[in-house]
Structures are given as structure tokens and as C-alpha cells.
Amino acid sequence: MNNITFDYSNSFVKEHEIDYIEPFIVTSHNLLHEYKGQGKEFTGWIDLPKDYDKEEFERIKESAEKIRKDSSIFIIIGIGGSYLGSRACIEALNHNFYNHLPRDKRTGPQIYYVGNNISSNYIADLFDVIEDKDISLNVISKSGTTTEPALAFRLFKSYMEDKYGKEKAKERIYVTTDSSKGALRKLAEKEGYNTFVIPDDVGGRYSIFTAVGLLPIAVSGINIDKLLEGAFDGMEEYSVSTLKDNICYQYAAVRNILYSKGKEIEILVNYEPNLYYLMEWWKQLYGESEGKDGKGIYPASANFTTDLHSLGQLIQDGKRNIFETTIHVESPRRDIQIKEEKDNLDGLNFLSGKSINFVNKKAFEGTLMAHTKGGVPNLVIGLPKMNEYFFGKLIYFFEKSCAISGYILGANPFNQPGVEEYKKNMFKLLGKPGY
């Protein structure tokens, strides 16, 4: 395998069903590519892997280099699409215990995330961790008004100013926000911070290939040129409207066929713990894009084999309203051989000479067979390996299929009006002026 693959042979979807949905896929493709669909003003992500701001891209690399040199801690402040993509990438491509490694074995500073919840415990505990360390921070908010990151930034800005003094703190604060609107833009200009722009036509959950994702990712030592190379190839490869030639559209088609047959929950599955945040990123992408007007597949996730010992029972045997999509990575970054033991007290000598990844693969194959037999449609997205190139391509695969899937469903995949409801109540309860 030397490319991303998509296998729906265990989905119970028949070829004539694919034929029936193809015209809807073509219509969705045309709506998207001719910028005529709902939310067309937020489709700047489509060409981003080629039409990104080259000057800003160089500044991102320079800033990342500076942060890597002068900071032992890097704090990312943001919520939803403003942090999930970078976190997904940083965790998927780096050492599982990145923050715990000594600096000379780590490719960048320790990275912490804040402003993605309103827990006083979490924030106070983070202050304990960063004490006496050299810090840089990147606050990311497209609207510049989201409460969680704004509140966290207020606290950490003041911490940085107390620690370094106002002038020196300025050199360690990086702001990624709208080019002109929002409180954060005004604040950044007034204070004279380094700023990066989230383009008007790119929504938060589609923003990983802008400074939103690229600066934090580069700080962790990941090669962002290769990431964009993968995204670029994805953009080219997934631009044909014929279903048989476009696996990204096949994924959109199959999940919609399954949804129409009562499979209302999609579980995205991984067999690698460092893909946890890729699942979280995917959940926001699909949840905010499709869950509206009383419709939408519920995007859930599971981490196998861990969750086979918790959710496994329900998946195998519970209500048949789910389907699974597994991200299967062919070659691991590292593997471990299992040795023979003389006494064989644990009875595991039947595995000697095999590797841990071999066992993981058999767990995957065994689970796929079991769950399919249990009536759970199983889709598999295969990757030769998890590196910058394939991660970039996979992200593009999901973004594009999400847009197409949303159009097939009859939803606007680029807005999120429902998110405002809790905010209104919270602001009212907090006594915010105007609520």
C-alpha cells in the first residue's frame, strides 16, 4: 500500500446503491466547486494547499524556530477548530510521551493546551507546571470573542507580563485571529503582538492548513512543507466527480447510504493511542457540519483495543444503529519483537518471533470480522504510515468528504448556528451586557 485507501466491502452497501447515489454526489461536487452551495463564502479551504499565504508561511516557520530556541514551554490557547487540528497532528506524528521526554530527545518545547474548557482546576494546575520555565504562547480565535480562550488569555497574558515585563512578554505572545474583526485583533494591534491571519473564507474546523494549525505544528518540530504536500496531493486526487475514481467521495456516499438505512451513529476507530485527538478533530468537523435541522450522523469515537474492553460488548451486540470506520495504519513508527521465554509461564510463547504490531493487526482483523458478523457495517480507511505527508492528505480527505456529505444530507456544512444557544444562556446567567 503506498496511498490512502478506502474499503467498504464490509459495509453491506450494494453496488447499485452506490450507482443510485452517484448523481447526488456529482451535484454536490458541482455545488462545491462552482461555489454555488450553501455556505459557499466559507470554502476557501478547498484551494488552501496551493493558495496559501506564502509570505505568512515563511513567518510561521521563522516564529516557530524562535519559539523552539527561546522557550521550554509552548502554550496553545484555543477551542474547537482553533486547537483540535494542531493537537491532532502534534500528537499523531510525535512521540507518545512527547512532553515527558528530556529536551534533547524532544523535537520542540513542551506543549500545553488551555482555553478549551472553563475548569479552574485545570488552569490553576497548569500554572504550577509552567513555573520557572521560559514560555511562549499562541492564542488562536477566529471570532476573537470566544469566552473560553479569551478568559484563558486574560490570565496567561497577565502571567507573562508579571514574569517578563510588558515589553519582553510581547515578544513571546503570538496571536492568530481574523484580519480585522474581533476583540482579539484590536487587543493584538494595541499591544503590538506578532499576529497571523485566519482567512475570512475559512471556518475554524477547516483551518488546520492556515496559521491556526501550522504555527503550533511547526513549533513541535513537524515538517509543515510535507504536511501541505500531502494536502496538495489530496486536493488534486479528490477533485474528480466520478465515484469510482474518488475514494473521498465514496466515503461520503457510503456513510449517507448507511444513515438512510438507520445507521445513525458512526464510530471512528483507531488502534493507535496517539490518534486520540485526530478522532476529536473529526468529531467536531462532522458534528458541527452535519448536525442540524433535526438531522445528522452522530460522530463518536473508540480507541481499540482499549475500548474493546468497554464499548466492545455494545458494538458487537447492542442496538444495530451504528457503523464503524477504522483508521488502519499499515506500518507503525516503531515495532517491538516478542522473544521466546524458557518457562513460558504466561503461555505467550506462541507469539515469539512475532511483533507487537503483528498482534495489533490480528486484533484489528479479528474485530473487523466479529463486528461485521454482528451486523455492524465496517468501513476501513487505510494509510501506509502515519507521517506528515499522509496526515496532511488524510485531513484533506476528511474535509472534502465532509463538505460533500453535508450537501448530500441537505445541510450547510459550513455554519454552526446551534452552538450559540448555550452561550446565550451562559451570558445571561453571567450578567453579560446585552443578554
Ligand SMILES: O=P(O)(O)OC[C@H]1O[C@](O)(CO)[C@@H](O)[C@@H]1O
Ligand atoms: O476560533 P473561535 O472563534 O474562538 O471559535 C472556536 C470554536 O467555537 C465555535 O465557533 C463553536 O462555538 C467553533 O465552530 C470554533 O471552532
